[in-house]
Amino acid sequence: MVSEVKTVSGRGIPLVGNDIDTDRIIPARFLRSITFDGLGAEVFIDDRHQAKGQHPFDQPQYQGAKILVVNNNFGCGSSREHAPQAIAKWGIAAIVGESFAEIFFGNCVAIGIPCLTADPSVTKQLQEILTDNPQADIKVDLETLQVTSGEFEGAIAMGEGARMMLTSGTWDACGQLVAQRDQIRHTAAKLPYVTWSKLAS
Amino acid sequence: MSKGTLFDKVWDAHTVGILPSGQTQLLIGLHLIHEVTSPQAFAMLRERNLKVMFPERTIATVDHIVPTENQARPFADSLAEEMIQALEKNCQDHEIRFYNVGSGSQGIVHVIAPEQGLTQPGMTIACGDSHTSTHGAFGAIAFGIGTSQVRDVLASQTLALAKLKVRKIEVNGELNPGVYAKDVILHVIRKLGVKGGVGYAYEFAGTTFEQMNMEERMTVCNMAIEGGARCGYVNPDQVTYDYLNGRDFAPQGDDWEGAIAWWNHIRSDVDAVYDDVVVFDAADIAPTVTWGITPGQGIAINEVVPLPDGIAADERAIAEEAYRYMDLQPGKLLQGTKVDVCFVGSCTNGRISDLREAAKFARGRHVAKGVKAFIVPGSERVKKQAEAEGLHEIFLEAGFEWREAGCSMCLAMNPDKLQGRQLSASSSNRNFKGRQGSASGRTLLMSPAMVVAAAVTGQVTDVRELI
Numbered sequence: 159m160v161s162e163v164k165t166v167s168g169r170g171i172p173l174v175g176n177d178i179d180t181d182r183i184i185p186a187r188f189l190r191s192i193t194f195d196g197l198g199a200e201v202f203i204d205d206r207h208q209a210k211g212q213h214p215f216d217q218p219q220y221q222g223a224k225i226l227v228v229n230n231n232f233g234c235g236s237s238r239e240h241a242p243q244a245i246a247k248w249g250i251a252a253i254v255g256e257s258f259a260e261i262f263f264g265n266c267v268a269i270g271i272p273c274l275t276a277d278p279s280v281t282k283q284l285q286e287i288l289t290d291n292p293q294a295d296i297k298v299d300l301e302t303l304q305v306t307s308g309e310f311e312g313a314i315a316m317g318e319g320a321r322m323m324l325t326s327g328t329w330d331a332c333g334q335l336v337a338q339r340d341q342i343r344h345t346a347a348k349l350p351y352v353t354w355s356k357l358a359s
Numbered sequence: 360m361s362k363g364t365l366f367d368k369v370w371d372a373h374t375v376g377i378l379p380s381g382q383t384q385l386l387i388g389l390h391l392i393h394e395v396t397s398p399q400a401f402a403m404l405r406e407r408n409l410k411v412m413f414p415e416r417t418i419a420t421v422d423h424i425v426p427t428e429n430q431a432r433p434f435a436d437s438l439a440e441e442m443i444q445a446l447e448k449n450c451q452d453h454e455i456r457f458y459n460v461g462s463g464s465q466g467i468v469h470v471i472a473p474e475q476g477l478t479q480p481g482m483t484i485a486c487g488d489s490h491t492s493t494h495g496a497f498g499a500i501a502f503g504i505g506t507s508q509v510r511d512v513l514a515s516q517t518l519a520l521a522k523l524k525v526r527k528i529e530v531n532g533e534l535n536p537g538v539y540a541k542d543v544i545l546h547v548i549r550k551l552g553v554k555g556g557v558g559y560a561y562e563f564a565g566t567t568f569e570q571m572n573m574e575e576r577m578t579v580c581n582m583a584i585e586g587g588a589r590c591g592y593v594n595p596d597q598v599t600y601d602y603l604n605g606r607d608f609a610p611q612g613d614d615w616e617g618a619i620a621w622w623n624h625i626r627s628d629v630d631a632v633y634d635d636v637v638v639f640d641a642a643d644i645a646p647t648v649t650w651g652i653t654p655g656q657g658i659a660i661n662e663v664v665p666l667p668d669g670i671a672a673d674e675r676a677i678a679e680e681a682y683r684y685m686d687l688q689p690g691k692l693l694q695g696t697k698v699d700v701c702f703v704g705s706c707t708n709g710r711i712s713d714l715r716e717a718a719k720f721a722r723g724r725h726v727a728k729g730v731k732a733f734i735v736p737g738s739e740r741v742k743k744q745a746e747a748e749g750l751h752e753i754f755l756e757a758g759f760e761w762r763e764a765g766c767s768m769c770l771a772m773n774p775d776k777l778q779g780r781q782l783s784a785s786s787s788n789r790n791f792k793g794r795q796g797s798a799s800g801r802t803l804l805m806s807p808a809m810v811v812a813a814a815v816t817g818q819v820t821d822v823r824e825l826i
Contacts, residue, residue, distance in 0.1 A: 175676065175677070175680070176673070176674075176676060176677050177553060177554070177652075177653050177677050179653075179789075179791045179792075181770075181789070181791040181792070181793055181794050182791065182792055182793070185793055185798070186423075186770045186771060186772045186794075186796075187771070187772065187796070189395050189423075189772060190424060190436070190438040190439060190442065190772060191438065191441075191442075192398035192399070192402075192441060192442055192445045193398070193399060193402070194399055194506075204792070204793045204798040205792075207798065208798070208799075230554060230673070231553060231554035231557070231587070234553060234554065234587070234653075235489065235789060235791060236488075236489045236503075236770075236789075237396065237487055237488055237489040237491075237503035237504060237505055238395070238396065238505070239396065239399075239487075239505035239506040239507060240506075242505075257554055257557060258557075259554070259557065259587065260557055260558070260587070260589045261489055261502075261503050261504065261505065261584075261589060264504070264505065264508065264520075265505030265506075265507065265508075268505060268507035268508060268511075269507060317521055318380075318381055319378075319380045319381045319382035319519075319521045320380075320382075320521070322379070322380035322381060323380045323382070323519070326379070326380070328378075328379065328380060330507070331378070331511055331518075331519040332403075332407070332409075332507075332510060332511050332514055332515070334378060334379075334384075334519070335384060335511055335514065335515035335517045335518070335519060336409065336412075336514050336515045338375055338376060338384060338515070338517070339412070339515075341375050341376055341384075342375050342384075342386060342412070342515060342516060342517055345373065345374070345375045345386050346386055346413070346516070348372070349372060349373070349386070349388060350481075350617060350618070350621045351388060351479055351481065351482060351610075351618070351621075352388070353614075354610040354614035354617065354618060355415075355608075356607075356608050356610075356611075357415040357416060357456075357477075357608065358415045
């Protein structure tokens with residue numbers, strides 16, 4: 159079920175603005191559930207409601223888009239994985255932005271969604287391209303670290319560890335981690351607080 | 360690259376190995392879970408036929424969805440009831456220690472773990488909650504994770520992570536009267552920005568933090584994440600040890616001496632190397648209040664809401680958005696702005712010392728007409744202690760509501776919510792759009808003392824006027 163993520167191609171959707179937090183991506187009232195089901199319909203719900211149909215996630219020209227182009231500090235705030243889950247369930251498979259909040263970035267990797275950083279000149283140009291021509295195809299390449307759309311070419315970046323996990327198909331780390339059981343027990347046994355711990359009693 | 364810091368030492372001691380991706384497989388010494396971010400992780404375990412590897416190293420409580428008025432089961436909100444039942448069942452099935460409502464030890468996860476001595480120096484601590492940074496106050500490396508990572512910790516007690524850089528944030532000197540730990544961290548975030556800490560762990564050092572008690576240090580570390588830093592910590596010292604001594608899960612007897620030796624050993628070396636150092640003077644910090652929609656949009660109480668010209672170019676768009684959303688005038692003081700709701704509580708400021716400070720300003724005064732004001736203790740133990748000290752009577756006489764423990768209106772997953780465009784004076788940690796339960800509700804972050812000052816005057820007030 160885990161697959162390699164080397165390139166993502168498709169139409170894009172621009173979302174302009176810095177510091178778009180996880181409460182805006184998915185308000186807390188939608189976290190009252192024991193599954194991630196149905197979150198795609200609720201992504202950015204309050205922003206969309208306030209934009210009265212003019213939010214990119216509601217605009218007809220961006221329906222079916224796969225690549226989200228954002229600005230600075232996207233996904234700041236809470237650790238809720240519901241945020242990337244909601245974005246992914248709406249249809250997004252990769253995000254390009256100037257910077258990402260750390261926990262959001264890690265949550266995206268853990269579900270196979272690459273978050274690529276780029277200079278503001280690149281994200282702004284991409285957003286302009288997508289505004290002028292919503293049908294434009296974009297390609298995000300995690301191996302050449304380039305984002306392209308028609309004539310446009312821009313450099314993108316990603317931490318090497320996360321990039322390797324995506325391109326090698328090991329972004330779901332669980333199996334790899336569990337396989338190290340013996341080494342995990344060995345490391346735990348050396349920690350002084352595990353020895354004096356009263357947790358087992 | 361940092362060297363010799365507490366972060367480096369604790370990271371190294373918990374490194375299981377290096378994964379093929381180059382990331383570190385890091386052992387998690389203490390895993391905390393709650394009802395919001397864990398049910399899907401347990402479902403993933405079931406799908407993969409995996410067991411919890413070290414059930415004794417995961418501790419559960421219920422906090423986000425707990426009603427703070429009527430806690431009778433089943434909860435009035437059927438979705439909340441479903442969530443607490445899922446947690447009850449998962450903990451039972453996997454033999455995980457669970458502090459349920461009514462156990463006497465339930466509360467906000469970041470309040471109960473420290474108060475029981477579960478949180479200790481030198482540990483790695485993870486929880487599906489961004490405010491896990493709180494536990495760094497003890498000299499632990501503590502950070503928030505998502506649900507897939509909760510699954511990984513349950514299954515393997517480890518995580519795949521890239522190491523962070525370390526920035527020392529030094530604050531020196533005594534805080535002025537009316538200035539609290541909350542003001543210090545709001546000041547730091549204001550100066551370094553909400554994304555300034557991305558990629559860093561924050562080490563809070565200097566005499567100001569050394570002089571703080573543990574609960575004040577927790578307030579500071581709690582909001583490291585609001586500055587973009589996934590974790591923040593203070594080196595453990597005698598204040599830490601005195602706080603821990605005798606608590607339920609603290610080491611005892613011979614172990615205690617061994618523990619202190621190890622805790623002293625993991626402190627950052629005097630010649631430790633940092634990736635960055637920033638220095639502040641405590642004397643420059645005033646009671647601080649946010650005016651916008653990010654925790655970095657803060658001002659000293661005697662300053663005006665900044666004019667667009669005074670805002671850095673790349674911050675201007677979010678400032679414009681904040682003016683519109685908050686309906687506050689640039690160039691004007693926040694002081695005197697009428698408030699609708701006043702909330703004291705949360706993992707930032709819902710501990711006993713916060714309630715004592717709040718009570719000091721509530722004593723002999725009364726909540727202003729038309730203001731709804733309520734106090735939510737961070738845990739059942741905090742509530743019990745406050746009642747033993749008679750604080751609840753002071754609050755009730757002053758017209759505050761006195762509630763049961765939980766996260767409450769910090770994020771409004773329970774019935775405590777703003778209505779419409781209400782303006783809230785809040786001791787919590789986030790002033791994001793819609794954060795407190797109304798899509799158009801507005802939040803001003805401040806210290807508990809400032810919240811009480813706002814409640815009794817009905818408007819944003821400099822708490823120093825009440826001293």
